[in-house]
Amino acid sequence: MEIAANGSRAAAINRRSGSGQRRAAGRCGGWKLLGGTIGIFVSTPGSSSSPQVRQQGANMPFGNTHNQVKLKFASDQEYPDLSKHNNHMAKVLTPAMYERLRSKQTPSGFTLDDVIQTGVDNPGHPFIMTVGCVAGDEETYEVFKELLDPVIEDRHGGYKPSDKHKTDLNPANLKGGDDLDPNYVLSSRVRTGRSIRGFCLPPHCSRGERRAVEKLSIEALDSLSGDLKGKYYALKNMTDAEQQQLIDDHFLFDKPVSPLLLASGMARDWPDARGIWHNDNKTFLVWVNEEDHLRVISMQKGGNMKEVFNRFCTGLTKIETLFKDRGHAFMWNEHLGYVLTCPSNLGTGLRAGVHVKLPNMSKHAKFEEVLKRLRLQKRGTGGVDTAAVGGVFDISNADRLGFSEVELVQMVVDGVRLLVDMEKKLEKGQSIDDLMPAQK
Amino acid sequence: ILCSQPVPTLLKHFLSERCSNILSCFLYLCSAEYPDLRKHNNCMASNLTPAIYAKLCDKATPNGYTLDQAIQTGVDNPGHPFIKTVGLVAGDEESYEVFAELLDPVIKERHNGYDPRNMKHPTDLDASKIQSGQFDERYVLSSRVRTGRSIRGLSLPPACTRAERREVERVVVDALAGLKGDLTGKYYSLTQMTEKEQQQLIDDHFLFDKPVSPLLTCAGMARDWPDARGIWHNNEKTFLIWVNEEDHTRVISMEKGGNMKRVFERFCRGLKEVEHLIQEKGWEFMWNERLGYILTCPSNLGTGLRAGVHVKLPLLSKDARFSKILDHLRLQKRGTGGVDTAAVGGVFDISNLDRLGQSEVQLVQTVVDGVNYLIECEKRLERGQDIKVPPPLKQFK
Numbered sequence: 001m002e003i004a005a006n007g008s009r010a011a012a013i014n015r016r017s018g019s020g021q022r023r024a025a026g027r028c029g030g031w032k033l034l035g036g037t038i039g040i041f042v043s044t045p046g047s048s049s050s051p052q053v054r055q056q057g058a059n060m061p062f063g064n065t066h067n068q069v070k071l072k073f074a075s076d077q078e079y080p081d082l083s084k085h086n087n088h089m090a091k092v093l094t095p096a097m098y099e100r101l102r103s104k105q106t107p108s109g110f111t112l113d114d115v116i117q118t119g120v121d122n123p124g125h126p127f128i129m130t131v132g133c134v135a136g137d138e139e140t141y142e143v144f145k146e147l148l149d150p151v152i153e154d155r156h157g158g159y160k161p162s163d164k165h166k167t168d169l170n171p172a173n174l175k176g177g178d179d180l181d182p183n184y185v186l187s188s189r190v191r192t193g194r195s196i197r198g199f200c201l202p203p204h205c206s207r208g209e210r211r212a213v214e215k216l217s218i219e220a221l222d223s224l225s226g227d228l229k230g231k232y233y234a235l236k237n238m239t240d241a242e243q244q245q246l247i248d249d250h251f252l253f254d255k256p257v258s259p260l261l262l263a264s265g266m267a268r269d270w271p272d273a274r275g276i277w278h279n280d281n282k283t284f285l286v287w288v289n290e291e292d293h294l295r296v297i298s299m300q301k302g303g304n305m306k307e308v309f310n311r312f313c314t315g316l317t318k319i320e321t322l323f324k325d326r327g328h329a330f331m332w333n334e335h336l337g338y339v340l341t342c343p344s345n346l347g348t349g350l351r352a353g354v355h356v357k358l359p360n361m362s363k364h365a366k367f368e369e370v371l372k373r374l375r376l377q378k379r380g381t382g383g384v385d386t387a388a389v390g391g392v393f394d395i396s397n398a399d400r401l402g403f404s405e406v407e408l409v410q411m412v413v414d415g416v417r418l419l420v421d422m423e424k425k426l427e428k429g430q431s432i433d434d435l436m437p438a439q440k
Numbered sequence: 441i442l443c444s445q446p447v448p449t450l451l452k453h454f455l456s457e458r459c460s461n462i463l464s465c466f467l468y469l470c471s472a473e474y475p476d477l478r479k480h481n482n483c484m485a486s487n488l489t490p491a492i493y494a495k496l497c498d499k500a501t502p503n504g505y506t507l508d509q510a511i512q513t514g515v516d517n518p519g520h521p522f523i524k525t526v527g528l529v530a531g532d533e534e535s536y537e538v539f540a541e542l543l544d545p546v547i548k549e550r551h552n553g554y555d556p557r558n559m560k561h562p563t564d565l566d567a568s569k570i571q572s573g574q575f576d577e578r579y580v581l582s583s584r585v586r587t588g589r590s591i592r593g594l595s596l597p598p599a600c601t602r603a604e605r606r607e608v609e610r611v612v613v614d615a616l617a618g619l620k621g622d623l624t625g626k627y628y629s630l631t632q633m634t635e636k637e638q639q640q641l642i643d644d645h646f647l648f649d650k651p652v653s654p655l656l657t658c659a660g661m662a663r664d665w666p667d668a669r670g671i672w673h674n675n676e677k678t679f680l681i682w683v684n685e686e687d688h689t690r691v692i693s694m695e696k697g698g699n700m701k702r703v704f705e706r707f708c709r710g711l712k713e714v715e716h717l718i719q720e721k722g723w724e725f726m727w728n729e730r731l732g733y734i735l736t737c738p739s740n741l742g743t744g745l746r747a748g749v750h751v752k753l754p755l756l757s758k759d760a761r762f763s764k765i766l767d768h769l770r771l772q773k774r775g776t777g778g779v780d781t782a783a784v785g786g787v788f789d790i791s792n793l794d795r796l797g798q799s800e801v802q803l804v805q806t807v808v809d810g811v812n813y814l815i816e817c818e819k820r821l822e823r824g825q826d827i828k829v830p831p832p833l834k835q836f837k
Contacts, residue, residue, distance in 0.1 A: 066504020073603035208472035
């Protein structure tokens with residue numbers, strides 16, 4: 001067994017050793033029981049081949065583990081019934097594609113059925129198109145390219161398999177953004193996610209891997225200094241007082257209840273190895289092992305998006321360096337940018353947004369059209385799938401992939417500035433026709 | 441101990457000890473995976489020591505089902521201080537062998553000391569043996585017997601593939617179509633039923649929903665819902681089968697009134713007929729003499745049988761000795777909505793506590809004798825007479 005110098009990588013290597021043939025032939029000890037033969041796999045110490053220390057396929061509790069068993073059945077017997085479904089996966093996954101992909105698995109044992117389970121279990125909504133598939137590890141995006149490329153293309157505005165994604169985390173490239181009117185813009189926030197290369201993602205990771213991710217994250221975050229100096233609160237160890245404070249600060253995340261997440265196995269072993277880190281100033285926050293390995297959030301009251309983005313980039317870059325110093329890179333490639341669990345978050349994984357008062361603009365007939373042209377989306381102030389309260393909206397970039405971080409934040413800054421100008425005009429009873437933007 | 445240490449520290453420890461022994465490193469890696477069960481109260485948590493975990497963690501059944509999958513529901517659901525859940529499930533018949541080192545003590549704890557390693561479970565579906573199986577219908581409103589059956593060779597609900605689940609449906613529906621006489625009936629697939637059929641099934645209290653209990657969803661039983669799920673019942677609505685809910689099949693015989701003997705007679709007859717029909721096609725039920733009928737949850741092994749009545753006991757239920765009487769009679773009470781519901785109007789669901797170690801006939805007789813005793817107590821209290829707590833019944837006969 002390779003014992004890597006970096007202990008935390010060892011867990012990942014062993015999990016991913018072997019070609020994915022989880023039942024190594026020739027190591028069955030069996031006996032007959034009621035006409036059936038039972039094989040048991042035991043790692044024999046000292047065996048010459050690398051012992052498959054964890055006979056793991058998917059760690060999901062869902063039992064779609066052993067692909068070989070499924071292959072006994074014809075593809076059309078296994079093909080899911082997607083006749084009532086409306087999600088990206090269901091649109092793309094034909095029976096022929098299912099047949100071609102079903103015998104594959106990633107080196108860590110993630111299979112096609114693992115990828116699509118959430119989309120099978122959640123038929124979707126006539127109006128809202130969910131993605132319907134997740135990645136269990138970095139290699140998912142390669143091994144199941146045939147399914148994921150068209151899903152990505154559909155979800156990310158025509159992004160082609162040959163396209164290259166630009167990463168730009170240099171805050172100096174952002175023009176303006178420090179002057180959004182705080183009478184309208186109540187708060188500013190930028191979030192993204194990061195995955196640690198070599199570890200499986202939340203739908204598929206084992207407890208050991210998840211703990212290793214947590215450990216690495218704590219080490220890296222503990223090294224931050226200055227205005228980024230902060231503290232980690234493990235979900236399973238926090239005191240009642242700490243918990244209440246985190247709730248009051250709106251920092252605490254709960255065990256997922258959305259069936260979209262539960263069906264993909266992301267809530268397994270909750271709250272083991274989950275936690276929240278934030279700096280003492282409460283302007284930089286990291287979620288560990290929720291929907292992704294890391295979710296990184298920079299936020300503050302008011303409209304100084306430039307400052308928020310500065311801190312975001314500085315913090316992220318520092319964290320990336322700290323991980324690299326420990327022998328870990330973030331999952332990234334020049335086609336997909338930063339690799340995250342949900343295909344909808346590829347590229348930048350970035351959502352830059354504000355809470356902004358637009359009571360008049362939001363009632364205007366052209367509100368949706370303006371947002372569309374600005375490449376922005378609206379949400380209620382509770383986040384995705386919530387309603388706006390008191391005319392206050394969460395306005396953020398609609399795109400994730402195919403634009404750099406700077407470009408996306410620029411769109412938000414410019415777009416929100418325009419929306420506020422429109423709001424002011426409407427307040428005065430003036431028309432906004434001459435302010436209508438072109439399609440970005 | 442080991443499991444509380446961070447991963448890299450442990451590895452450095454091993455390296456510094458010049459440990460190149462694969463077994464030690466293997467044990468170390470398993471300890472990094474060992475679940476945190478310190479806040480847990482379920483049978484799995486009580487019995488899964490780090491040593492057992494290390495021993496079983498890299499095993500898999502021939503279908504590829506692993507220990508982590510079996511225990512996931514128990515890890516995700518720490519349990520309740522008062523109610524001890526089982527905390528693990530079987531993904532297939534072989535789970536009970538491959539993970540015996542954990543499952544045997546869990547079974548022993550859950551089934552009152554029944555030791556699968558040296559005891560045999562009796563199966564007896566001869567309903568003619570039941571004595572005094574007609575209750576006083578001024579007290580007993582309805583009678584019901586349920587169990588489950590699994591089709592050998594196909595994985596269980598936590599682990600089955602879509603094709604296996606569809607195969608279960610096909611095999612069972614095919615067999616049920618062969619039932620005749622008072623057992624003639626019809627299958628309603630969840631994916632295809634009309635709104636009208638759905639409403640009728642709801643009105644009859646036959647329809648089951650997608651599981652919402654995290655005990656079940658965490659075990660993966662709700663995958664691909666509602667694919668290959670359905671309900672079959674006879675035209676008289678006295679014999680009902682659920683397909684691919686918590687088990688391959690759940691079989692229910694029921695009717696209004698107190699004729700438990702007839703309910704059980706139909707139950708046995710229907711079960712035997714279905715077994716005969718699947719055997720004609722080369723299939724059989726999962727069964728062995730150690731564990732009886734094999735079902736998904738270890739709590740349902742043996743007979744998988746719950747025989748019960750809805751019975752009016754307004755006076756007895758207020759007596760301080762009620763719980764003790766039930767306990768000694770090896771009975772349990774539930775509300776009339778089933779498990780985890782409250783009693784309404786003094787009407788209780790009274791059924792057998794035990795599942796494994798006694799035969800179907802024995803358990804149903806226990807319910808018959810017990811309920812008759814409870815009714816006697818109620819009558820005595822009505823007359824102002826005192827009642828006695830009966831001596832406790834022996835557990836394994």
